[in-house]
Amino acid sequence: MSSIRNNWTKEEILNVYNKPMMDLLFEASTIHRQYHDPNQVQVSTLISIKTGGCPEDCGYCPQAARYHTDIKGNDLMSVKQVKAQALRAKSSGSSRVCMGAAWRNVKDGKEFDQVLEMVRTINKLDMEVCCTLGMITENQAQRLAEAGLYAYNHNLDSSEEYYKEVISTRGFKDRLNTIENVRKTNITVCSGGIIGMGETIEDRAGMLVALATLNPQPESVPINALVAVEGTPLENQKPIEIWDMIRMVATTRIIMPETQVRLSAGRTQMSREGQAICFFAGANSIFAGDKLLTTPNPDVNEDMKMFATLGLNPQKPFTKKSQPKTVEASESEFNSLGEKPKWSRPGHKIERNLVASNKAK
Secondary structure (H helix, E strand, O other): OOOOOOOOOHHHHHHHHOOOHHHHHHHHHHHHHHHOOOOEEEEEEEEEEEEOOEOOOOOOOOOEOOOOOOOOOEOOOOHHHHHHHHHHHHHOOOOEEEEEEOOOEOOOOHHHHHHHHHHHHHHOOOOEEEEEOOEOOHHHHHHHHHHOOOEEEOOOEOOHHHHHHHOOOOOHHHHHHHHHHHHOOOOEEEOOEEEOOOOOHHHHHHHHHHHHOOOOOOOEEEEEEOOOOOOOOOOOOOOOOHHHHHHHHHHHHHHOOOOEEEEOOOHHHOOHHHHHHHHHOOEEEEEEOOEEOOEEOOOHHHHHHHHHHHOOEEOOOOOOOOOOOOOOHHHOOOOOOOOOOOOOOOOOOOHHHHHHHHHOO
C-alpha cells in the first residue's frame, strides 16, 4: 500500500483531476481496492433534528432564515422521536445515523443536553452516530465524545478563496478550528464540500488541498453536487455533469486513500450507471432515505435494488473503528461551561446573497 501523504499541492491535485478519464478511473479503483472492500458501501441516514431558521447566509442553503424557500421549520425533536427514526433506519440497512441541526454553533444548555441524550440513545442501538451542529468548542466536543459520538461533520464547503463568494457570516478558519477541536477527542472527522456552486476546477482542487493536508486526513469526505433550491442565491445554477462528480470522487480517492468517500447530495440527478462509476472510482458511502435534511434523495428501496444489481453490500457498523463507550450524564467528566465563544463574522457583502435576502422580505 502507498503511504498517506499530507503535503499535496494544488498543482499536483489538478494534474490528478485532469488525467484522461480511463487513466483516472484505473488509478482510483486500484487504490480503492488496496484500502477498502470494493463491494462494501457504508449506508447512513440523515435526520434533521432541528430544521430551518438558521442565521447564516450560506448561498446554497434553504434553511437560512433570510431566504424564502418554503422550508417548514421545526423545533428540536425529542429523544423518543429520534430513536424511532433511528430504529427505522437500522431496519432498512443503515449502519449510521447523522443528526443535523440548523444552528450556527452549539450553545450550552437544555437543547445541547438533549442532543447528548440522543447520541447516547443511538449509540446504545449499536449504530454509528454522527452530528452536524455547526461550530463547537473543545469542551463541547469532549461532551459529545463521552456520550458516544462516532463522527462529527463540519464541511469546508469549497476552497478558502471561493468560500468568501458563498458565505459571509462565518470564516473559513472557524471551520478548521472546529475540526481541530474535534481532533482533540476520539471522535472521527467527516468533512467535505459542494461542487456546482459556480466554482472553478482550481477551487475544487483548493478544497481538496485543505482536506488532504489535514493530519490525520478526515475519516469521511462527503462530495455533494449542488441541489439548487428556489429562493436561495444559487437557485439558477445548472446541475453539474456526472463526469465532474466522477472526477471529484476519483481524485479524492487517490489523494485520501483511507478515507470513506461519501456520494452525498445530488444523487437524484444521477443515473444508476453514473453512480456505479462513482463506486468504481472509490465512493464507498452514501446517504439513504428520501431526504437529505431538506433536499430530495433516492428512496432506500431503490438504493437496495441498485446495490443488488451491482453486488454491493451495506457495510456493518464500527468496521473502520471500534464502537465508542457511552458515559451517562451523571458520570460525565466534562460538564457545561456556559461558553460564549466569539466565532468570526467576516462581514463582507455577497451581492447575490443580498438580492435573495431582499426578495424574501
